[in-house]
Amino acid sequence: MISLAEELALLAIEDDGAVAYTAGQAGFGMALIGACLVDLNGQGRLDADLTAVHILSRAPTGDPMLDLVLGEMSGDTLLSVEQWVLQLAPQVPTLVQLALTALVKRGILAQKESRFLWVLKERRYPVMDGREQKEAKLRIMSTLLGDDVPTPHDTVLVGLARAGGLLEGFLSAQEIHRLESRIGEVGGIDLVVRGVEAAIREDQAARARAMMLPMY
Amino acid sequence: MSVLNTTLETVNGVVVVLPEGRLDYDAAAGFQSTLEQTLAGSDKPRGMIIDCTSLSYVSSAGLRSFLVGARAAKSAGVPFVVCSLSQSVREVFTVSGFSRIIEEHADRAAALAKLG
Numbered sequence: 658m659i660s661l662a663e664e665l666a667l668l669a670i671e672d673d674g675a676v677a678y679t680a681g682q683a684g685f686g687m688a689l690i691g692a693c694l695v696d697l698n699g700q701g702r703l704d705a706d707l708t709a710v711h712i713l714s715r716a717p718t719g720d721p722m723l724d725l726v727l728g729e730m731s732g733d734t735l736l737s738v739e740q741w742v743l744q745l746a747p748q749v750p751t752l753v754q755l756a757l758t759a760l761v762k763r764g765i766l767a768q769k770e771s772r773f774l775w776v777l778k779e780r781r782y783p784v785m786d787g788r789e790q791k792e793a794k795l796r797i798m799s800t801l802l803g804d805d806v807p808t809p810h811d812t813v814l815v816g817l818a819r820a821g822g823l824l825e826g827f828l829s830a831q832e833i834h835r836l837e838s839r840i841g842e843v844g845g846i847d848l849v850v851r852g853v854e855a856a857i858r859e860d861q862a863a864r865a866r867a868m869m870l871p872m873y
Numbered sequence: 874m875s876v877l878n879t880t881l882e883t884v885n886g887v888v889v890v891l892p893e894g895r896l897d898y899d900a901a902a903g904f905q906s907t908l909e910q911t912l913a914g915s916d917k918p919r920g921m922i923i924d925c926t927s928l929s930y931v932s933s934a935g936l937r938s939f940l941v942g943a944r945a946a947k948s949a950g951v952p953f954v955v956c957s958l959s960q961s962v963r964e965v966f967t968v969s970g971f972s973r974i975i976e977e978h979a980d981r982a983a984a985l986a987k988l989g
Contacts, residue, residue, distance in 0.1 A: 698933055704898040705933040707968060713898060806944035806974055809937040846940060846970045848933040 659763065659789055661699075661813065662692035662722050666756035667790050668823045670766065674783035676757075679822040684857050686749030688821030690742050691853035693726040693752065695813050698849065702727055705848050709735035722755045738852025743859065757782055765789050794827050800843055801836045807843045816845020820853050876900070879907050886919035887988050889981065893927035896935030904935070908942035912949045920988035921946050924981050926957040931965045943975055952976075956984040 659667070665688060669680040679685050694710070697703045700718050704711050710730070717724045729745055736744065760766040766782040784790055797818060800811045807815070818824050819840055824833055833840070845851065877900035882889045888911055896904055912921065923939070931939070939955075946953035956978040958966065966972040978984040 698898070701898060706930070707965060711932075806940065806947045808944060809940050812940065842970070842973050844970075846936075846974065848936060848965065848969055851968055851970075 659760070659765070660692070660696045660720060660722070661810065661817075662689055662696055662752070663756050663759050663763075664789070664793050664814065665689055665692045665817055665821065665823070666753060667760060667765065668793055668818060668826065669821075670782055670784060670790065671826070672784075674767075674769065674781035676753075676782065677823075677826055679826065680753060682822060683746070683860050685821040685823070686746060686753070687742050687853050687856050687860065688817040688823075689749060689752055689756070690726065690745045691738075691817050691820070691849050692813075693723055694738065694741070694849045694852075695817075695847070696720070697723050697727060703730070705738050705852070707848065708737055710738055710741050711735070720759075722752055722759070725751065725755065738849050739855040739859065742853055742856035746860075797824070801839050807846070809847070812843055812846045813850055815840065815843060816847060816850035817853065819844050820850065820857055877904060879904060881907070881911065883918070884985060885989060887922060887985060888918040888920070889922045889924050889985075891924045891927065895930040895932075896928060896938065897930065897932040898934040901932075901934040901938040905938035905941050908938070909945050912942075912945045912951055917949060918951055920952040920954070922978075922981065922984045922988065923953075923955045924957055924984075925955055925959065925962055926981075928962055929959065931962050936965060936969055936971060939971060939975075952988055954978055954984050954987065956981050 669677045669685060671677050694703065698705065702714050702718065704713060712730060715727060725748060726745060729748060730741060757766065761768050765784065765786050767785050769781045769783060771779050793814065796811050797815055800807045800815050877892055877894040877896055880891045890908065892904060911918065943953050954976040957980050958977065978987060
């Protein structure tokens, strides 16, 4: 079974194997960190509340992504989910690469390198086994179209997909608009997802502040 | 290791669940199992009230066990409500969005009146 972090990365793979533009955005990276934190929570390595993330065990999980995140969460100072997400942001390129490598290893993606305009190297990840990606999309759709209380996994998947801008990859703007109320209701009923959303807001505010600074 | 004691009472066919202590990672699986087993029992309750009078703390893992309980109750057709939330527990429910999908009552009497 693939991890939530791998599932999120898989949603960023387009039909032609290209990694979606979204995956280079800060929101996706923060959602991916959030997925790692939720996976670590599920494996009993940490727990979170409104004010802090509590490390419960530093024992390696055997998953390179999760162990990277856990290893980075050192120090005695208690930080909130939002603070950890912002602090772990520089690890996003490595986490994305680790997620893609794991999906290739599982036989879900292939890795193909080619040349664009004969010069620029381009790497694509065509989907070899589409079941996992289809299942993730179907789970999101059935959560949004149904009226059940979502499972913890599905509410986190919807919440992080929304935060990471991944819903736009398979839902039209009109569909998202139509489902907005349900997305708000069942997406991310989880403290880690709320922390990720707060980190994204803070990151956007910081970027906006930086743009307002005089250039001289 | 945290301690969460959970007791069950039945009032007119409505099960009242009383968690006492901290609902964190260590306690979440046990609490979730109590809710699921109660809902899956041969005597399906007319309703389930989680009386949070003595619940002092809910973590991310604890919140998931509430979500699983609410889902199991809805699948079983059993009304699921919470009551007597402390300020800190209410804040967790509000910030997480859990309060948008469950019904909350001020106290057990109000919850029982609703399910009665």
